[in-house]
Amino acid sequence: MIMKNESYLRELLQEHGLKVTLARMKVLDVLVSSPVALSHSDITHRLEGQEIDKVTLYRTLGAFTEKKLTHKVASKDRNWLYALHIHENEPAVDHDHAHFVCDSCEKIYCLPVNTEEQTPVIPTPVNFIVTSREYRLHGMCPDCH
Numbered sequence: 001m002i003m004k005n006e007s008y009l010r011e012l013l014q015e016h017g018l019k020v021t022l023a024r025m026k027v028l029d030v031l032v033s034s035p036v037a038l039s040h041s042d043i044t045h046r047l048e049g050q051e052i053d054k055v056t057l058y059r060t061l062g063a064f065t066e067k068k069l070t071h072k073v074a075s076k077d078r079n080w081l082y083a084l085h086i087h088e089n090e091p092a093v094d095h096d097h098a099h100f101v102c103d104s105c106e107k108i109y110c111l112p113v114n115t116e117e118q119t120p121v122i123p124t125p126v127n128f129i130v131t132s133r134e135y136r137l138h139g140m141c142p143d144c145h
Helices: 006-015 022-032 040-046 054-066
Strands: 070-074 080-084 097-102 108-112 136-139
Touching: 006 022, 022 040, 022 054, 022 080, 040 054, 040 080, 054 070, 054 080, 080 108
Parallel strands: 097 136
Antiparallel strands: 070 080, 097 108
């Protein structure tokens, strides 16, 4: 497997406080190369022949998510999909992007949110604590229409 930009991948791992390992580099390369969020099985398929077992992949994705290098989004069938937590080479924060879900192929794309525009205001009931927000748009991607 030829990684796209090995120094960039190393830098991303180090900036997020993660030890640089070959397995992490390979998984990160798959995520960096994908315009859509990927499931564990999608990543496994793309790493076929790379000698990364399921447990290592789960632990790697867990570490990436814990360190906010990736984020998880639930698919329609409630499987976790993983996407790089970076937009235009800048670290993302939990609330600065939306997801576009193609209702035909079911791919999920991360979309940046223009923070200069007003985001929807949703009143929070008394004694509720919001820990995260998620914005989803549904429709058809360019490949499906």
